[in-house]
Amino acid sequence: MTTLDDARRLDTADPLAGFRERFALPDSVIYLDGNSLGALPKATSGRVEAVVQSEWGEDLIRAWNTRDWISAPKRLGDKIARLIGAAPGEVIAGESTSVNIFKALCACLQLTPERSVILSETGNFPTDAYMMEGLAALSGGRIRQVLVERDAIDAALTDDVAALLLTHTHYKSGQLHDMKAVTARAQALGIPVIWDLSHSAGAMPVALNDCEADFAVGCGYKYLNGGPGAPAFLFVAKRHQDRVFPVLSGWLGHARPFDFDDRYEPAAGIDRFQCGTPAILGMAALECGVDILLDADMQEIRIKSQALGDLFIEQVEDRLDGFELRSPRAAGERGSQVSFAHEHGYAIMQALIERGVIGDFRAPDILRFGFTPLYAGYADVWTAVDILADVMQSGVWQDARFNIRSAVT
Numbered sequence: 001m002t003t004l005d006d007a008r009r010l011d012t013a014d015p016l017a018g019f020r021e022r023f024a025l026p027d028s029v030i031y032l033d034g035n036s037l038g039a040l041p042k043a044t045s046g047r048v049e050a051v052v053q054s055e056w057g058e059d060l061i062r063a064w065n066t067r068d069w070i071s072a073p074k075r076l077g078d079k080i081a082r083l084i085g086a087a088p089g090e091v092i093a094g095e096s097t098s099v100n101i102f103k104a105l106c107a108c109l110q111l112t113p114e115r116s117v118i119l120s121e122t123g124n125f126p127t128d129a130y131m132m133e134g135l136a137a138l139s140g141g142r143i144r145q146v147l148v149e150r151d152a153i154d155a156a157l158t159d160d161v162a163a164l165l166l167t168h169t170h171y172k173s174g175q176l177h178d179m180k181a182v183t184a185r186a187q188a189l190g191i192p193v194i195w196d197l198s199h200s201a202g203a204m205p206v207a208l209n210d211c212e213a214d215f216a217v218g219c220g221y222k223y224l225n226g227g228p229g230a231p232a233f234l235f236v237a238k239r240h241q242d243r244v245f246p247v248l249s250g251w252l253g254h255a256r257p258f259d260f261d262d263r264y265e266p267a268a269g270i271d272r273f274q275c276g277t278p279a280i281l282g283m284a285a286l287e288c289g290v291d292i293l294l295d296a297d298m299q300e301i302r303i304k305s306q307a308l309g310d311l312f313i314e315q316v317e318d319r320l321d322g323f324e325l326r327s328p329r330a331a332g333e334r335g336s337q338v339s340f341a342h343e344h345g346y347a348i349m350q351a352l353i354e355r356g357v358i359g360d361f362r363a364p365d366i367l368r369f370g371f372t373p374l375y376a377g378y379a380d381v382w383t384a385v386d387i388l389a390d391v392m393q394s395g396v397w398q399d400a401r402f403n404i405r406s407a408v409t
C-alpha cells in the first residue's frame, strides 16, 4: 500500500507540480471539487481588475475596439479549440452550457429536417434532458424526446433520430463514452452527435476533429477554471456551420451587426452562433484559466489524473469499509473523478468538508471527488483519505449538524 512518503516522492517527481503555484488555494483546504467549480488562478483577480479599471473605466465604450472586446468570444473559442482537438474558427465562447445545448439541438434538427426524435441517456446531468424537453414543447409535438439507458443507445439509433446528445464523461460516475466509436455508429445512420464536454474539457485530451465530431458544448467553470458562471463554449464542425440558420438569431450573429438591418442575415462560420453582447468580465476571467491549461501538456494531465484516481481508490478500499466504488476501476474508462456510494454519504461529505477536504455529494448516496492535476497532488489525495478514515473512525459524521441540507450541494 502507498505510504505518505511514497505520495510525497511522487509529488517531487511530478512534471506538473509547478502549476499549483499559479492557483490561489487556501492552505487549509484539499480541494477535490474542481470538476464542479475550478480553483481561482492567481492571475484572474488582477486581470479582471485591469479590465474593470483600465479598460471599462478609462476606455469606456471605445474598449470594444481599443481592447478588441468584440473578438473575445472567438479569440477565447480558438484557445479552447486547442484543448479539445478542434480547429480555429470552430469554437465560440459564451452563454451557458444549457443554452449552447439548445443551439446545437436546433442545428441538428435543421441538418435532418425529416426526422423527429432527439435521443439521450437517462441518468445524465439533467440540464441536457431538460433542454430537450423545452425544445420538444416548442415544436408543438413534432419533436419527441427519447431517453434510454446507456446499454440501449445503440438499439435506439434509428432513421428517425435527428440528434444524439451525450455527455462524454458522466457527471456522477465519471464513466467515459468512446467518442470516436459512438460518433461513427450514429453518423452511419445519418445522426449528428452533440458531445457535452463539461467534465472532459481541460481534464484530458479530447480529439473532436479526429472523431469527426459534429457538435460539442462544455462549461467554462470546471476544469477550465473560468470562475462561477463563466462563459461556456460551443463547437460546430466547419462542414456544418454555414448549413445552419441559427435559431437564437441575435444581432451579434448577424453578418454585419453594425448595419442595424431590419432583416437577419447570419454571419459566415462560427460567428453566426453568437447571440447577444458577450460577458466581457467573465471572458477575461475564463481566459486566465484557459491560458494556464495551454501551458500544460494534456497527456501529462491525463497520466497524473489517472494516477491520482487510482491512488484514491486504493487508499479508500484498503482503509475503509462501507464505501462502494461507483466509477470504473479501469483508469482508461473514467474521467478525472472517482465516486463512492455510502448510505450516509451526505453527512460524511459535510463532515469531510468541515475538516477541509472538499468534494461533493450527489443524490441519493454518492460522494464524488474530482482530481485536478494542475493543483492537486499525490500527498493531497493520501491525506484526504486519511482524514476520511478519521471522520469514519471517530463517528463525527453522525453529529446532527451534518444532516442539515443546504440549497446547493
Ligand SMILES: Cc1ncc(COP(=O)(O)O)c(C=O)c1O
Residues within 6 Å of the ligand: 096, 097, 098, 099, 125, 127, 128, 167, 171, 196, 198, 199, 219, 232
Ligand atoms: C454535464 C453537464 N452539462 C451541463 C452542465 C450545466 O451547465 P450550465 O449551468 O452552464 O448550463 C453541467 C453542470 O452544471 C454538467 O455537469
Ligand SMILES: Nc1c(O)cccc1C(=O)C[C@H](N)C(=O)O
Residues within 6 Å of the ligand: 035, 036, 037, 125, 171, 172, 408, 409
Ligand atoms: N453549475 C453549478 C452551480 O451553479 C452550483 C453548484 C454546482 C454546479 C455544477 O456545476 C454541478 C455540476 N455540473 C455537477 O456535475 O454536478
